[in-house]
Amino acid sequence: MAAQMTNAHRRFLQVLMSNGITEGSEARKLHQHCCETDKVYYAHDKLDDFISTINTNLQPLFMQIRKGISEDNGRAHYAVVNLAETEVTKMASDYTEIELELFRKTMDLIILSENGFASSTDILNLADQLKTKKMKKKEAEQVLKVFVEDKWLSEKNGEYTLHTRCIIEMEQYILSNYQDVARKCNICHSLAIQSQVCESCGIGMHLPCVRKYFRGQTEPRCPGCNEFWSCDTPGTKQRIFKKLNVIILGNGL
Amino acid sequence: MSQRKRSKGLGASQFSTQMTDGEDDSIPTQVKRQSQDQVNQKVSELVQFLLVKDQKKIPIKRADILKNIIREYKNAYSEIVKRADRTLQEVFGLQLVEMDTKRHIYILINNLPHAEGQHPYRAKEKEKNGLLLVILSFIFMKGNSVKDSALWEFLHLLRVYPGKEHSVFGDVKKLVTEEFVRQKYLEITPTPLTDPPEFKFQWGPRAEKETSKKDVLNFVAKMQGKDPTFWASQFSEAEASQANT
Numbered sequence: 001m002a003a004q005m006t007n008a009h010r011r012f013l014q015v016l017m018s019n020g021i022t023e024g025s026e027a028r029k030l031h032q033h034c035c036e037t038d039k040v041y042y043a044h045d046k047l048d049d050f051i052s053t054i055n056t057n058l059q060p061l062f063m064q065i066r067k068g069i070s071e072d073n074g075r076a077h078y079a080v081v082n083l084a085e086t087e088v089t090k091m092a093s094d095y096t097e098i099e100l101e102l103f104r105k106t107m108d109l110i111i112l113s114e115n116g117f118a119s120s121t122d123i124l125n126l127a128d129q130l131k132t133k134k135m136k137k138k139e140a141e142q143v144l145k146v147f148v149e150d151k152w153l154s155e156k157n158g159e160y161t162l163h164t165r166c167i168i169e170m171e172q173y174i175l176s177n178y179q180d181v182a183r184k185c186n187i188c189h190s191l192a193i194q195s196q197v198c199e200s201c202g203i204g205m206h207l208p209c210v211r212k213y214f215r216g217q218t219e220p221r222c223p224g225c226n227e228f229w230s231c232d233t234p235g236t237k238q239r240i241f242k243k244l245n246v247i248i249l250g251n252g253l
Numbered sequence: 254m255s256q257r258k259r260s261k262g263l264g265a266s267q268f269s270t271q272m273t274d275g276e277d278d279s280i281p282t283q284v285k286r287q288s289q290d291q292v293n294q295k296v297s298e299l300v301q302f303l304l305v306k307d308q309k310k311i312p313i314k315r316a317d318i319l320k321n322i323i324r325e326y327k328n329a330y331s332e333i334v335k336r337a338d339r340t341l342q343e344v345f346g347l348q349l350v351e352m353d354t355k356r357h358i359y360i361l362i363n364n365l366p367h368a369e370g371q372h373p374y375r376a377k378e379k380e381k382n383g384l385l386l387v388i389l390s391f392i393f394m395k396g397n398s399v400k401d402s403a404l405w406e407f408l409h410l411l412r413v414y415p416g417k418e419h420s421v422f423g424d425v426k427k428l429v430t431e432e433f434v435r436q437k438y439l440e441i442t443p444t445p446l447t448d449p450p451e452f453k454f455q456w457g458p459r460a461e462k463e464t465s466k467k468d469v470l471n472f473v474a475k476m477q478g479k480d481p482t483f484w485a486s487q488f489s490e491a492e493a494s495q496a497n498t
Contacts, residue, residue, distance in 0.1 A: 010346030011365050014284070018378070057344045061297045082301065093305050150496075 009037040011052050017080050018066060020151050021165035024076035051078075068168035071116075071194045074208025079168040091152065098132040099143050103152065104131070110161055111178050116194035117159040120144070162193050185209050186223060201225035268486070289325070292329050298322050299337040303349065307361040310436040315357035352437065352458045360437065362462050380421050385438055388429065389460055390473050394487060401441070401452040433457075466491035
């Protein structure tokens with residue numbers, strides 16, 4: 001049963017919209033701030049209900065506050081998404097046609113890649129082949145920088161992947177348009193852009209999901225085919241070396 | 254220019270709950286129902302269109318609304334706009350205001366009362382708003398209109414220089430003379446027959462809707478540790494202005 005919208009709900013929604021993407025702990029602080037400011041009943045564990053009330057009112061507008069998990073750190077993030085869009089429409093008003101084309105092609109590269117990353121070299125080469133109009137490398141570099149600032153892409157060591165915000169906003173679009181290629185995490189069943197893949201049976205999992213699943217297991221085995229998990233389980237390798245260092249050399253790393 | 258393409262056959266009827274009362278029975282109900290759904294759909298589209306435009310604080314022209322959203326439903330224009338406004342207020346705490354009744358230009362203003370206290374959110378906005386408030390205060394206290402040279406001289410006192418890149422605001426000249434003006438917070442008018450060209454700054458229509466002379470005077474009073482009545486003429490002007498709203 002959804003309660004009425006109050007100014008606290010409206011304020012929360014306004015901030016979420018202007019942030020683009022909001023981290024879980026920030027959202028909780030914001031929830032408290034809004035309730036206190038607008039003198040509305042506040043309970044720290046009622047954030048889901050609070051958001052649910054807003055979502056009931058957003059539904060007729062085909063909008064929704066959606067929660068997504070970061071593929072980097074496993075933390076929850078919130079974004080306001082449009083459910084009715086079938087293309088990268090939210091971006092459509094902020095970028096030119098040629099910039100959008102570059103983004104779509106970059107997204108192709110990222111989704112079709114093994115590890116969910118596209119190198120800047122590959123992307124810059126794309127700039128040359130755009131249908132709308134050729135884009136110079138310098139210009140493309142600048143556009144990529146803007147995509148990162150606006151949180152559509154994130155960059156690590158000269159390679160680009162989709163930002164959590166982009167994944168939350170476009171998950172449905174990606175799953176339907178890249179049906180055969182887009183990977184789903186075997187553990188949480190949402191879209192996986194960056195993932196570890198089993199060499200034997202091909203199932204994929206998010207890195208934070210892998211971490212959680214294999215926590216405390218000395219012999220990690222694939223949940224799909226039970227073969228020994230060949231990828232480095234994030235975190236374990238370092239822990240083993242750390243332990244060895246302490247034992248052998250008496251060093252704290 | 255809108256580049257959005259909507260998916261066809263959205264089946265808005267499954268979401269529509271806003272039927273009008275007293276349907277005319279002479280029109281076959283199926284047809285009426287279908288066009289009511291379409292109108293509901295238009296209301297949703299208009300709300301989203303306005304939100305997107307507002308994000309960049311670009312004033313919205315009626316012509317754009319008609320061309321991009323209303324299209325063949327011109328007859329229902331005022332109903333659609335009225336309902337979009339109601340939705341914006343109820344769900345988002347924003348209000349659609351016709352800022353220019355001659356040229357039919359709209360803006361969205363924030364209906365929510367200003368939040369006092371800790372604001373870890375939207376820091377960049379807050380800083381720009383701080384600068385804007387200071388500028389609006391200066392203009393008001395100086396009689397509602399200032400020469401551009403006077404404004405820059407004043408900002409020098411705050412270590413803000415038009416020629417120099419500012420660590421927080423960047424290109425301040427651009428921010429003040431372009432961004433704030435485009436967003437209708439400030440109005441800049443060239444003074445005729447001046448060489449080199451001089452300009453004057455005044456409050457823009459959005460400033461008048463989103464804040465008030467009284468708020469601004471209270472801000473100045475707080476900054477200077479005095480009572481607002483200290484500035485007798487500004488105080489009576491602010492009171493008069495509030496009485497008119």
